[in-house]
Amino acid sequence: MNFAVDLGNTNSKLGVFKQDQLIDHLELSGDQNTIDYINQNSPGRLIIGSVRENVGGFVQKLKLNGTCFVLDHKTPIPINIKYKTPESLGVDRIALAVGAADQIPSNDCLVIDVGTCITYDFVDKQGNYWGGAISPGVGIKFRSLNTYTANLPLVEIKKQPELIGQNTAESIQSGVVNGTLAEIESLIKLFQERVGELKVILTGGDASLFASGIKATNRVIPELVLIGLNRILLYNEK
Numbered sequence: 572m573n574f575a576v577d578l579g580n581t582n583s584k585l586g587v588f589k590q591d592q593l594i595d596h597l598e599l600s601g602d603q604n605t606i607d608y609i610n611q612n613s614p615g616r617l618i619i620g621s622v623r624e625n626v627g628g629f630v631q632k633l634k635l636n637g638t639c640f641v642l643d644h645k646t647p648i649p650i651n652i653k654y655k656t657p658e659s660l661g662v663d664r665i666a667l668a669v670g671a672a673d674q675i676p677s678n679d680c681l682v683i684d685v686g687t688c689i690t691y692d693f694v695d696k697q698g699n700y701w702g703g704a705i706s707p708g709v710g711i712k713f714r715s716l717n718t719y720t721a722n723l724p725l726v727e728i729k730k731q732p733e734l735i736g737q738n739t740a741e742s743i744q745s746g747v748v749n750g751t752l753a754e755i756e757s758l759i760k761l762f763q764e765r766v767g768e769l770k771v772i773l774t775g776g777d778a779s780l781f782a783s784g785i786k787a788t789n790r791v792i793p794e795l796v797l798i799g800l801n802r803i804l805l806y807n808e809k
Contacts, residue, residue, distance in 0.1 A: 574614035575800035576605065577663065578621035578629065585609075586797030591673075591805060596794050602629055610634045618642060618804040620662040620796065640807055642666065642800065649673075649806045650698040661690075663796055668692050668700040670799030671772050674792060679769040681762050682795065683755060686775040687711065691758055693766070704758060709777055712747045730780050752784050759787045 573588040583605040587595040599605045606629065609617065615637040619626060626641055633639065640646065642665065644657040650672050654660050663684070671680040671694050681703075682692045687710060691703040707715070709728055717725035726740040734749055736742030759771060771787045774795040782791045792798070 572612075572614050572616075573801055573804055574609060574612075574617045575797045575804065576609070576617065576619045577666075577796050577800065578605070578619055578623065578626060580622060584794075584797060586794060586801060587612075587614075588801045591801065593794060593798060593801070596797060602632075605629075606632045616804055616808065618800045620666050620800050622661065622663065638808070640804060642803060646803065647807055648803050650694065650700050653699050653701045655702075664690055664692050664703075665700075666796045666799030666803065667774065668694045668799070669802050670792070670795040672698050673798060673802045674790065674795070675770045675772065679766055680772060681759065681769050682772045682774065683759075683778075684775040684795075685709075685755075685773065685777040685781060689751070689755070689775075691762070693762060693769075695766070706754065709747050709751055709780065712751070713743070716743055716747075728777075728780065731784070748780060752781055755781060755785055756787070759785070763787075
């Protein structure tokens, strides 16, 4: 079995693959739970993608029978990076781009990852990754309104709020969620105007908030980062 680990600052997402087939996935809280799960299940091959600058201490605690890769901008991958500063490119965006090229090959693809931040990543039909855009996610927007104003409350995310909020909480929910939906749709349109017809993949923890409202969405693939990581692992094993 192959394990692909998306190692966050607090939680980790882990995918279990049999070659290129995702057979299980889970989210684990804390490094120790992730380390224990890996050590107890003895994967044959492991790849780690992390937002952290250094994961050496994490890797040293693993008991592995097979190979282990830690993804960075120097790792060989099955697409071409055209980004001007590849050393500053987040490994999650690299994995998303590889996952998109794997899932919808020979198509121009726009991957929209709706999470803490919202990232837009463009991969062309020749397998070239060009970059994209980054904006604040809905959680950041809600917290910012509460933190940087005197009287606005911190409200819960609501799926498909009414456009016209009739109290302060409803108005914030409308502005953040409906505003973010409008942003996503507008940026899709701008990408289409620039490159022509493309496939749109939606992923990320908050993707379900917007999946039904984005007309251009072709696929919703929640585990796209893990799929991309595993594809990179297989590519390096050949």
